[in-house]
Amino acid sequence: MSIELLTLMMFGGLIVLLILGLPLSFSMAGLAVAATYLLWGTEGLLSIIMNIFGYTWNVVFIAIPLFIFMGVLLERSGVAEALFECIHRWSGPVRGGLAMGTVVICAIFAAMTGITGAATVTMGLIAVPAMLNRRYDKSLALGTVAGAGTLGILIPPSIPMILLAVIAQMSVGKLFMGGLFAGLLLGFLCIAYIGIRGLLQPQLCPAHGEKFTLREKIVSTRAIILPALIVIAVIGSIMFGIATPTEASSLGALGCLIAVAVHRRFTWQLIKEATFTSFRIAGMVMWIGLGAKCFSVVLTSAGSIQWFEAIVAGLEVSRWVIVIGIMGVIFLLGMFIDPFGIIFIVAPAAFPIIRSLGFDPIWFGILFVINLQMGYITPPFGFNLFYLKATVPKDITMADIYRSIWPFLGVMIIGMALVMLFPEVALWLPRMMMKVGG
DSSP states (O other), X not given: OOHHHXXXXXXXXXXXXXXXXXXXXXHHHHHHHHHHHHHHOXXXXXXXXXXXXXXXXXXXXXXHHHHHHHHHHHHTTSHHHHHHHHHHHHOTTSTTHHHHHHHHHHHHHHHHHSOSHXXXXXXXXXXXXXXXXXXXXXXXXXXXXXXXXXXXXXXXSOHHHHHHHHHHXXXXXXXXXXXXXXXXXXXXXXXXXXXXXXXXXXXXXXXXXXXXXXXXXXXXXXXXXXXXXXXXXXXXXXXXXXXXXHHHXXXXXXXXXXXXXXXXXXXXXXXXXXXXXXXXXXXXXXXXHHHHHHHHHHHHHHTHHHHHHHHHHXXXXXXXXXXXXXXXXXXXXXXXXXXXXXXXXXXXXXXXXXXXXXXXXXXXXXXXXXXXXXHHHSSSSOHHHHHHHTTSOTTOOHHHHHHHSHHHHHHHHHHHHHHHHOTHHHHHHHHHHHHHHO
């Protein structure tokens, strides 16, 4: 069987199975097993087993359930309520202050959890009603939470970054550090957009007139202490080489347990629910990973990846056109496929091409993750859109949420363009980390 025909059958079959509703993990694994049997017989199946064993025997994966555990705890810990109260007290005179503060809280949650759901669900419950009660424009309030909630996969620690680093054979710590400034840049762009809209259309985000004394404002800043300590424990320990990402995840989990206890939310029922949720989500991610690993092993063994590389190398176009083309493919896939699935399907083929073109894989990895961010809010299947619908007031429709995300999608595209044009945004901190560690 020719490489061209095999590749067409594999990807065509995957599309058909996904349309029929079969889970992504089983679709990829089933196609891989069938193709292996046709090409190499029963003996070929052993290579899949050996590759899967080597893939799962990676200590980095321990960090995934721990970071999810952190996110579930923080979602119910009371930390977000305290942070929002602090923002509320200090933002009175500022137009759009509550929306800007929501972006800041989402960034803080991102630096503590590594997932998008915790910030989106929590701010959907707290920030959206608070903004609507103060006459904020509905689309601005919803878009702020949906857009800023995606920062959890770009600002470290990030679970998609862990998977991307493993698949692309990069340092998790360096990829984390690359995402820090890029995530802060996107957060700043969201705040700038809100500020500009507030200046041009003051009625969209009025300043609230509630008055607080200086003492009340200062007292509220106590809410920042615990999140700051958790962020320092996780990101600081990785940056200065004190702990690996896996070890840092355990420090973060311990910090979140302390935060829950300080806010008097600690119960064994909470720990039980957080543990079960963590393993359920981690199990889903690993099953997708196993299926994708089977899929990529077959494509690599049959020569499809090398065939892709040869085609790209033969194109008489600028290398930047190729990068933009890959970004376009990821963006389109993000409308329909789980972000974890996109990582496992695209990364094995994309990163060898990027390296052959002379680009830095850390830089490209950050662009890849920003693109995944857009997938979280891109209709029809953006996860954050459904997280938000589950938490906002019942009178808000899915159409309202769809309309709200377009300006923030534009902000993300601008952020991606800036990182593309100025690679040091993503590369300066990893290089400093190498100097500190070296």
